Amino acid sequence: MPLVSDPKSKPLPHSNSRSIGIWMSVEGRRPIQPVRVLVSNEALSQLDPTNVRDLYAALEIFDRFRSLVETAASRKFDSHGFDAEKYEGMPTVRLTTDDLT
Template identity: 60%
Template sequence: MPLVADGKAKAVAHGELRAIGFWMIVRGATPVRPVRVFVSYEALAQLDPYDIRDLASAFEHFERFRARIEAAASDKFDRDGLDAEKYEGMPTIRLTTSDPV
């Protein structure tokens, strides 16, 4: 089952992980199954290397490419399943430079 956007999900910076995190949910799962998605700053920079100068521009960059990032997270979930590591007890997907975003 693919992941779908959580319409209320606001992106937040995670300094320790050097990533922007946001929520998605597993389509059709009952009860609702949230998944924390992290996209690394480096993976964001690969989308348009000349656009990221600071954290504020990283968020603008994230929003500009959000649909593409969400699609990549869903593809990774379908292909590989959840990451072995959890974040604060919640299942995760991490997008890094080795993932096609």
């Protein structure tokens, strides 16, 4: 089953993992199964290499490419499932540069 977007989920920085995170959910799962999607700042910087590599730039790039990030997260979830590590006890999908190309 694919992941579905939560348009109300605001992207938030995760400084310890150098990533930006949002919430998505598993389509059709009842009760709703939230999934934390974390996309690395490095992966985001590859989407726009001309942009400065700082937190503000990572958030701005995420906003511009949110649809692509969510599609990549759903594709990775469909092929690999959840990551072994959890975020605050919740399942995660972590995206790197390879996942966005």
